[in-house]
Amino acid sequence: AGSPDNLLAISTQTGAAGVVEKVQLFSLSAILLTGVGILANRQRHGGRARRPAIALLIDSFALGLLLATTLFVVANFEALSPAFRPVQRATLLVIGLAPVVFLIGLLDARLAQSAVGELMVELRANLAPADLRDALARALRDPSVTLAYWLPAFQRYVDLDGRQVEVPDRDGRATTLIDRDGVHVAALLHDGALDDERDLLDGVTAAAGIALENARLQAELQARLEELRGSRARVIAEGQKERQRLERNLHDGAQQRLIALSLELSLLEQRLTTDPEARTRLDQARHEIALSLEELRDVARGIHPAVLSGHGLEVALESIVAQAPLPVRLLIELDGRLQEPLEVAAYYVVSESLANIGKHAQATAATVEVARKRGQIVVEVVDNGIGGADTESGSGLRGLADRVEALGGRLLVWTPTGSGTRVRAEIPCA
Ligand SMILES: Nc1ncnc2c1ncn2[C@@H]1O[C@H](COP(=O)(O)OP(=O)(O)O)[C@@H](O)[C@H]1O
Ligand SMILES: [Mg+2]
Structure with missing residues (x-):
């Protein structure tokens, strides 16, 4: 036989060569199909696709692969030959469209790049830490972006207000750790689809470096303030408990014993009918005890106003107002x-x-409200x-x-020389 005009001619004529070619075609189809499978799998596990251009690029590539595979299979079987032409046309169409899709992808990448550029401009204009997240979200085109700042002293991630943030988060977003000079600064929680754009992520996080560090410092300050507030409230609450305990002890111990002693003296006095001098001295002793009791009660009240726990603020205030050395108007609402x-x-x-x-x-005169x-x-x-x-x-x-601020309130004092003093406490209450 003479030399064949083309490769397809061999396959239709010689048996052995035909088998070899069939095997080749089948393995090629298998490889192409595997490629399609891998792409489909990625698509399924990649989360919501946020970048339409990238998705389009991948999808059209997969479609091209699929069509090419079909074409090979169709070419292999005599029975399928009527389908050959249409499949061939479709394949050519998709392959012909490839440059367009590629162009769209390129344009999209350009856009992403210009987003990084915009971010740089914003950062140079001294972006406030509070606006950093939004700027990153814009640059990454992922509105779900969350920034979590790492506080080594607390061994946890917090937001800008110092509140704890879970990393990795429960919604299953992807995490990108951001380090600067080998020190961990923050974690970026973002859509999983962004993992396909490592360059963009790296560019954005690198650009945000100093701003991120500033924001981290602010977050740390807030966390420390929060901790301070908590510990101040705890110290005051502890002190209050201790005072209450002391007051109880005084009341149940020394005060009760003095009262018992006073009663004992009264009984003795009744028995002493013969010695009038002894009676006067007993009476004096009882008077002394009464004075001591009064003093002890004052001390106890200073330590903790028992009347407050027992009868409430209104009664307790009435009692101190009654003891004030000047007339006081008391208004309680x-x-x-x-x-x-x-x-x-x-x-x-x-x-x-x-x-x-x-x-x-x-x-x-004074007024209490x-x-x-x-x-x-x-x-x-x-x-x-x-x-x-x-x-x-x-x-x-x-x-x-201190007391008022520990409860989240504030104390204001107006005190112009010569015209009196106004002390005002504002305490939030549920
Ligand atoms: N209502 C008031 N009118 C005038 N001066 C006041 C008044 N309350 C406080 N002060 C002045 O402010 C100072 C600080 O008050 P305070 O903190 O209660 O300390 P203390 O009463 O132990 O001196 C007082 O020493 C006093 O000079
Ligand atoms: Mg005082």
């Missing part, structure tokens, strides 16, 4: 009792302020004295501020 820490704080604001007025103000206003308890003590109170010099006002 509360419906029912408050939480104990709130009552205790309000009580101390009033008692310390009234004590200050007695000691320093040279006032002739306690009211619930817009989710806050407002305690205000006003006098008409000389003013000039100093929140830093003594421990009284400073201590009040």
Whole structure:
């Protein structure tokens, strides 16, 4: 036989060569099909596709592979020959479209690049830490982006407000760790589809470097503040418990014993009918005991106002106002009792302020107001004295501020010289 005009001619003529070619065609088809399978699998596990251009590129490539495979198979079987032409046309069409799809992908990559450029510009303009996340989300074109800053001192991730963030997160987003100079700074939680664009991710995270470090510092500050607030509240609560315990001990111990002693003396006195001098001395002793009891009660009240726990803020305030050395107007607008820490704080604001007025103000009158206003308890003590109170010099006002701030509130003091003093505590309440 002469030399054949083309390769296909061999396969139709010689038996052995035909078998070889069939084997070749089959293995090629198998390889192509495997490629299609891999692509399909990736598509299924890649999460929601966020980058349409990339998805299009991959899909059209898969379609091209699939059609090429079909073409090989069709070419192999005599029975399928009528399908050969249409499949061939479709394959050529898809392959012909490839440059267009590729161009779209290229354009998309360009867009992504310009997004990084925009990010650089934003970063150079001193982007505020609060806006960093949004800028990254725009550059990555993934609105779901979350930034979690690493705090080595706390061994956990937090957001900008210092609140803990779970990494990796429960929604199953992908995590990219961001280091700077070998030190871990933050974790970026983002859509899994972005894993296909390592370059973009690396570019964006590298560009954000210093801004990320700044934001991390802010997050750390917030976390420390939060911790401080918590520990201050705990210290004050602990102190309060200790005071309560002391008061209880005084009440149940020394006070009860003095009362018993006083009764004992009364009984003795009744028996002493003959010696009038002894009777007077017993009477004196009883009087001394009564005075000691009174003093002890004052001490106990200073340590912890038992009347507060027993009868509530209103009664407790009435009792200190009654003991004040000047006329005090008391206005209370509360419906029912408050939480104990709130009552205790309000009580101390009033008692310390009234004590200050007695000691320093040279006032002739004062007003105490306690009211619930817009989710806050407002305690205000006003006098008409000389003013000039100093929140830093003594421990009284400073201590009040600590108490009030530990409950998330604030203490304000207006004290113009010569026109009285106004102490106002605002404490949030549920
Ligand atoms: N109502 C007031 N009128 C005038 N001066 C005041 C008043 N309250 C406080 N002060 C001034 O502010 C200072 C600080 O008060 P405080 O912190 O309670 O400490 P302390 O009462 O132990 O001196 C007082 O020493 C006093 O000079
Ligand atoms: Mg004082």
